[in-house]
Amino acid sequence: MATTQLSKDLLRAQFVGKTLHQVPTPSVVLDLAKVEANCNLMLEAAKRLRLNWRAHIKTHKTSELTRLQVGNDDSTPVNIIVSTVMEAESVVPLLKEYQLRGRPVNMLYSFPVYLSSVDRLAAILAQLGPGSVTVMVDHIEQVKLLTLIASKSGHPPLVFMKVNMGGNRAGVIPNTPTCAALVRELLLAETVGAAVFYGLYSHAGHSYASRQDWEAMGMLGAEFSALHDVAHAIHAERPDHPLVLSVGATPTVTTLHHPDFGVDIDGEGRKQNATGTNNEGEAVLMTGAESGSTDAAATGLIKDIIARMRADGLTLEVHAGVYPVLDVQQLAAHARDATYLNASAVAITVVAEVASLYPGRGAGDVTEAMVNAGSLALGREPCQDMGEVKGQHYNGWGIVMPWAGVANVVPGPQFPAVHGGWQVSRISQEHGVLAWVGNKEEETPLAVGQRVRIWPNHACITGAGHSWYLIVDSRNQGREDEVVDVWPRWNGW
Template identity: 40%
Template sequence: MASSIPLRPLASQSELQAFYIGKDINDVPKPAVILDVAIIRRHCAAMLEATRELGVGFRAHVKTHKTPQIAHLQVGDIPNTPANFVISTVLEGETLLPLFQELFRAGRPVNVLYGIPLVPSQVPRLAHLAKQIAAGSISVMIDHPDQIDHLRGFRDIAGFAAGVFLKVDSGYHRAGLPPDGLNKGGLVEKIITMEKEGVIELIGVYSHNSLSYAGSTLEEGMQFLREEILGCREAIRQHTHLLSARQAKGKELVISVGATPQVVSIKGLLQGGALSPSRHELKALLHQEDSDDIGRITVELHAGVYPILDMQQLSTNTHTGPAEDEIAISVVAEVCSVYNNAERSTPEALIAAGSLALGREPCPSYPGWGVVSEWRRPKGPGRLIVQRISQEHAILGWEKGKGGEEGIPLRVGQSVRIFPNHACVTGALYGWYLVVDSSREGEGEGERVVDVWTRPTGW
């Protein structure tokens, strides 16, 4: 099915590897996007360890990177454990199909959730994808009764039922239904009927609350997570009269919640010593599997940008390390002019990379479009940021207008590394990532390309 969809031409991975591997990132064609696999491995391992210690499920969102290499790191190599994913485009699923098949052959249950309310035209592609993995491998998100009937076509093609998550709006208002409105147009009743017919299998309720992106403390992240779980529990509670037959049979419902800031915040539950009342309540909510009023439930956390991070994520302060240690993605760009001789009110530099290389996403913690790494340049009087941005170029300057007597410590032709505000958008501007490994020993080895990872750029 995937091969019948026209895609933009791309050099083969072997051609890209032959050209790039071994090059210092200063010497590659620019702008280029770089990933540090050492940081990615560390973040992925930390997430798997935290969810294991807390005894909760985990679903890895792949929309940030769209690569099988990072997706595999997100679920690890833990025998017999579920390998659950979220995709935002069907093309992501088709790209990662060999990985899904590999994980299934290794004995791991695989479930891939199409992470936006069901787009009817995508049902055949999803069904063909499911058919190549296994029964129970594909789930969809539902928040309108008109979406459900299209899943009959899924069963006809795949030969088995699609899984279904009901989408709950826990306050973000991007998609989903409020807890008291989950049965919009008889939606829950329709799902129960179609489950009895074998057309679908109800898995649970799903919420994604990116309001946590505006938080600035670990405590706020945990509070957002607590509220999201409570909202999903309330959605189930208000419709137990419709779900009672399932409950009587002991069928479980999954509450899937998260976004990177609140999921990363669970590390606050693993610190030594007595937990505060609010943290104790959150920990209890994560483990409350049986409840008289809502039946058997389990909690599953989902997150996506955490392996890579970006300036926006650092603004939530759920990660406390410096950008150089925490952010795995950077854009290498070239300086094409420097204005240090009073041409302007403050010193500035011009780089040959703009919104089509960096993205144009704001960050709440500073007034810029990217932060320049200290890589291979002298330190200055403050932080060097992307102050203004156009399509193909941008202006660098000192944050808050600090100039210093020596101006911007850059020269024409010099390369800079920029940490973007939003990794998902920045990555989408490129057809491949250049991979470095900062854990490699030897001078300059951590800045040498060790691999090239291609990624899809369509739908």
């Protein structure tokens, strides 16, 4: 059962109207302008390519950002993904609101189902009604739990079979006896009314290790192809069985913003341009020439894969989670080129204070500084060094954003592989150590008591260390640092 959440009204009374120079530190901040732009880009891409869209809400765990991810088009379903049962329980009131507006809802609990989750998931399914809850299965022993959920809720749950297409975190491997056995068990469970075999699901987590512009596009094609192979095996057992094929991770799905996807002809014969973001985080139309991209072969291959799957009667769905806020890891993956993906699109920062300075202590006699944001405020998740010479790529724990007198190195197209300026070089529980990377002569001075904003490596882990987000809006000229809202998080399990 969900625990009592923090009062949004009390938090707003405490923070709204203050600036980032007046709030306690460390605090995690989201820029509404950039969040909205990133969400709109994804909704536009899914609509343009006629793909079903499923929003993962695990990064932020808030109702406010969930609304932005699913959009306000009442003609579309509200399909979401949660990673904890706490998220599932907490989002129920919002899903009920959408049901009252006539929007079908479906919540996927993305962890393979386990015994202690059954009662709570069944209670949610009972509240939201048939077709509202989907669970994940990747082992034959999990199938028996579907009967329990159905009996406790009064409705059979929908089921995604998780397919491992290279990430090796979870899922069955295609074209193996284990995969075939699980398919048969799920079809049997459907026959006896214990479940609805809804479709196949993959997550290309290894796409985070891509480092070249648009490289993750090939992994998106591999995801679709892997699920297509499994769908053929299912149709060999049960011809014409309806299936949803759901693929995605932020690096793979955001490659759908590629300009060669943006000049397709829609159903009414109009050409549509792709969209990007400008330096203010606003959505802007762009042509293929403006993007500088020439990778038409990869987009053509994915279009062909999609066409073949649609010809087989399959429903195609994409999902992603961290894309609304982004982070240093996403910049490192270079899922899009710098025109579409750059530091100006990162919506999340952590505000911290410089507590002490240590001149000449760093390598090359550069200054080091201590800030009050360590692993609990920033997270301890490294950005994998994929460079040919280890240690030359970025390997820190966060990068200081140019802001409020900190004229840090402005990121270029190869950022963060090519990097410099103030970075979080070491962290412990509450302590973060900033070090200047680059020529000592170019070092930007810091002062004790000065505030800095840090782009974190992984937004999902960073958010977990905080109970709410402070919301600013960079579209408010002259008041870009003013808190305009507070979004409480659904922390816990």
